Amino acid sequence: MTDLEIAQQATMKPIKDIAAQIGLGEDDIEPYGKYKAKISTKFEHGTPDPNHKLILVTSINPTPAGEGKSTVLVGLGDALSSLDKKTIIAIREPSMGPVMGMKGGATGGGYSQVMPMEDINLHFTGDMSALTSANNTLAALIDNYIQRDNELDLDPKRIIWKRVLDINDRALRNTITGLGGISQGVPRETGFDITAASELMAILCLATSIADLKTRISRIVVGYSSKREPITVGQLGFEDAITILLKDAIKPNLAQTLAHTPAIIHGGPFANIAHGCNSVAATMTGLNLADYTVTESGFGSDLGAEKFLDIKAPQLGKTPNAVVIVATVRALKYNGGQAKDALQEENLDALKTGMPNLLRHIANIKRYGLPVVVAINHFVSDTQAELDLIKKAVEADDTTAVITDSWAKGGEGTVALAEEVIKAADTDTTFNKLYDNKDSIEDKLNAVVTNVYGGRKAILSKKAARQAKQFTDLGWGNLPICIAKTQYSLSDDPKLLGAPTDFDIDVRELVPKIGAGFIVALTGNILTMPGLPKVPAAVNMHIDDDGKIEGLF
Incomplete structure (x- = not known):
């Protein structure tokens, strides 16, 4: 069965029952239908119990199709719950860009998914729409400001604030606005970013309260005057209006896994063009309510994990107790030079050549002084010889490696990983910062x-x-x-x-x-507005007369 078919056949619990599992009453949540809700911001504050553990899931450098990091994360959360550990998973919200493009959503897969899968991968509780609207409202206010009195002498040629859209659209990377005559605005060159790359997305994910959200918004630099002096949202007086548009979006979203483990899904910055971590509010809520909070960062340790540790952790006030690095046979063969269309074929030579990639990611996390467990995410095309090669190489590097089968078996296929993570999280560590912010x-x-x-x-x-x-x-x-x-x-x-x-x-x-x-x-050539592939995933999506979706994944 496909991920979507598995999700559509699942039975969900009412969201109030999921909330009750982590001590939340009906007054602590705002339901968005029967199976999703916003959580009160009061649980974002305070100092978590020091015995509560934070587990970070990252990966090696992936293939273009992704390596199932979210699937392993969900399976790990379910496995910890099955071991009688009070657990919350805290992950990012999917963007419509990958969903309609090539990589897919971010709700896991197989029997390790978060629910309701279709809602989460589409509009969910409207956070992405709120961020897009807020961002573009600010852009409209800026254009109106320069059309009118422009008392601060904001130079149209030096405006750096762009509009955004939550879909890959290469045609909007570079645009000209204000055409059509003097009453249509001031003509200027600008462009669009994807919503996941916007500064408002980053702000939402790092803000600790509505007051902090407004303060951060007021500090946004929208451009420069003709004298090259920075001009901020606060100077223009727009911070309250933009904050109002995000007053609900700042509240973390509660959902559930197929096994009914509580899942907080909030914020969605990409790790290759933004800081790649879910919100501080979501992670702190998890730490305050559960014994184990399992969270993730985008892509490999070189991107999301580095940014989690150097940007998010200082805001969170806590570093991970253990880090899981997800690796796959196919990604290591890809890093060893095997062609994308041949990754299902056994190739021990390519696997050996690609192994240094995994070892580098292990070294990266150990450089921070954090314990590491490698999760080898099993695919049906993997051979025993390939799996044994990875496990032996990792163990020779004095690191634990566990083969997981989260997609096919859910939490049951991830119990061995959970047991090793529990051991690792009990290890005493000293966090080693990568740099001092005072450095140049x-x-x-x-x-x-x-x-x-x-x-x-x-x-x-x-x-x-x-x-x-x-x-x-x-x-x-x-x-x-x-x-x-x-x-x-x-x-x-x-x-x-x-x-x-x-x-x-x-x-x-x-x-x-x-x-x-x-x-x-x-x-390099990194773009803040991606493009769609030759055959977008959207082409294979269908909806029948009763509203049933097919081909989402």
């Missing part, structure tokens, strides 16, 4: 490139070098760095697979995200 922008970039990617150094373009000096002069140099790069390689070249060493990272531009509280470094 260049030094922070190089810290990531050399220590996480395994490269030589970051090479800043003339524009990026000029921006680094400008941002430092403006007092922004003490912010963490969020590097936007390809997810398919440890480098900024998607074709440079495995675990390369002799490479530099080309930083073409820096973007200030002062409201979010970090500086984005755009590398």
